[in-house]
Amino acid sequence: MKHLAYEATKRGADLLAALALLAIAVPLAALALAPVRRGLLPRLAATTCIGRGGRPFALRRELLAGEGSRLAWLADWPVLLAIVAGHASLVGPRILSKGEAATLAAADRDRFAVRPGLVCTWWLQQRANIDFDSEAAADRRYLRERSLRTDLSILLRALLAMPYGPGDGRPRAVVHIAGIRLLNLGMDELVAAIEAALQGRASTQLAFVNPACVNIAAVDPQYRAALAHADWVCPDGIGMKIAGRILGRPIRQNLNGTDLFPRLCESLAASGRRLYLLGARPGVAEATARWAQQQFPQLRIAGTRCGYFDAEDEEAVIAAIRRSGADVLLVAMGVPAQDLWLRRNLKKTGARVGIGVGGLFDFYGGRIPRAPLWLREIGGEWVYRLIQEPRRMWRRYLIGNFTFLWRIARERIAAAPAAGQERWTQ
Numbered sequence: 108m109k110h111l112a113y114e115a116t117k118r119g120a121d122l123l124a125a126l127a128l129l130a131i132a133v134p135l136a137a138l139a140l141a142p143v144r145r146g147l148l149p150r151l152a153a154t155t156c157i158g159r160g161g162r163p164f165a166l167r168r169e170l171l172a173g174e175g176s177r178l179a180w181l182a183d184w185p186v187l188l189a190i191v192a193g194h195a196s197l198v199g200p201r202i203l204s205k206g207e208a209a210t211l212a213a214a215d216r217d218r219f220a221v222r223p224g225l226v227c228t229w230w231l232q233q234r235a236n237i238d239f240d241s242e243a244a245a246d247r248r249y250l251r252e253r254s255l256r257t258d259l260s261i262l263l264r265a266l267l268a269m270p271y272g273p274g275d276g277r278p279r280a281v282v283h284i285a286g287i288r289l290l291n292l293g294m295d296e297l298v299a300a301i302e303a304a305l306q307g308r309a310s311t312q313l314a315f316v317n318p319a320c321v322n323i324a325a326v327d328p329q330y331r332a333a334l335a336h337a338d339w340v341c342p343d344g345i346g347m348k349i350a351g352r353i354l355g356r357p358i359r360q361n362l363n364g365t366d367l368f369p370r371l372c373e374s375l376a377a378s379g380r381r382l383y384l385l386g387a388r389p390g391v392a393e394a395t396a397r398w399a400q401q402q403f404p405q406l407r408i409a410g411t412r413c414g415y416f417d418a419e420d421e422e423a424v425i426a427a428i429r430r431s432g433a434d435v436l437l438v439a440m441g442v443p444a445q446d447l448w449l450r451r452n453l454k455k456t457g458a459r460v461g462i463g464v465g466g467l468f469d470f471y472g473g474r475i476p477r478a479p480l481w482l483r484e485i486g487g488e489w490v491y492r493l494i495q496e497p498r499r500m501w502r503r504y505l506i507g508n509f510t511f512l513w514r515i516a517r518e519r520i521a522a523a524p525a526a527g528q529e530r531w532t533q
């Protein structure tokens with residue numbers, strides 16, 4: 108009964124919303140797309156998609172003379188017709204083409220229990236570039252939790268997440284932001300790159316850079332040098348994504364150490380490589396190791412040590428890591444200390460991959476809870492960190508975020524072509 112009421116209300120809301128949006132979208136498309144329309148009336152192309160109960164339906168899109176236009180997304184307005192016709196919904200698992208649906212595993216076909224939708228949790232995660240659930244897992248979660256409240260909250264978050272879109276242009280493999288050379292990889296590629304580096308003999312240093320790090324690099328030449336010297340520097344956090352967007356250098360994924368950690372543990376458990384955890388307050392690295400061991404019983408932990416020791420103990424710490432036979436060394440001592448430490452000592456430790464991971468152990472060791480998923484999905488993890496430790500974080504976020512945006516705005520202005528110049532002369 109409850110389900111029936113939900114279904115009926117949802118269908119009513121879909122219908123009303125789609126009709127209202129059509130009333131806006133049709134005249135808007137007529138005006139905005141007029142220069143690229145192929146005739147007086149829109150010409151539509153259909154793709155066969157799979158809807159509720161596995162039933163096929165035609166999803167239409169307007170054909171344009173030039174797809175390069177910034178407004179090309181408006182050509183998708185006929186999707187609203189599919190909602191009116193009852194084939195799709197505003198919220199639901201992503202609409203799949205017949206071809207995509209054919210490749211689904213049998214276990215993932217539950218998603219056809221509901222109408223597919225324009226936005227879903229997966230959409231949100233892609234938007235915020237959080238990528239730790241597979242699409243199938245995100246769909247299963249939606250199926251379990253679906254209710255009017257869930258749908259409304261997804262819609263609301265979708266509106267908030269709009270500015271974090273992929274932006275224009277195709278991401279490049281390497282992008283420069285604020286003078287820092289960033290490797291623009293997806294999370295899976297990064298894990299694969301780490302495994303590949305473990306097969307070589309050279310040592311590879313990896314650093315994650317978020318807006319706070321960019322601010323530090325601007326005033327700290329030693330840190331700047333450590334980043335320039337690091338083999339890979341990856342963009343971390345929603346701020347870097349926004350910067351990439353402002354500068355027209357799209358960032359592919361929010362690649363922070365915290366999201367990397369479980370992926371890396373899984374991969375190291377499979378390859379049999381040893382992991383050493385160095386950093387954080389006494390007991391926290393050990394608690395992190397216990398968490399990892401519980402999640403991935405095959406994982407080999409080479410050792411742990413807290414991140415507070417005197418300079419004269421440094422050699423002993425290095426010797427202990429060396430003796431442990433660690434392959435991968437995670438250093439959680441904050442920025443810039445951890446990156447400077449790795450720069451000085453990674454080779455001496457014998458580990459082939461060293462990664463600076465900031466507050467990672469505090470999260471996994473249970474000292475500080477991580478922001479809830481919904482807040483991370485809308486790019487608000489920093490708000491949570493600010494509320495948790497206002498005295499330590501206010502300067503970093505309240506002042507730092509503006510300093511960072513100001514820096515990026517200046518870079519944008521400096522990079523903009525002078526009036527009258529063509530874009531390719533940039």
Ligand code: UDP
Pocket residue numbers: 386387388413414415439440441442444464465466467468469
């Ligand atoms: N830390 C450490 N040794 C020090 C100073 C800090 O091990 O001398 C640890 C600290 O306990 C925390 C981490 O380094 O676990 C830094 O956390 P923070 O939240 O500042 O990381 P970030 O925000 O830089 O990623």
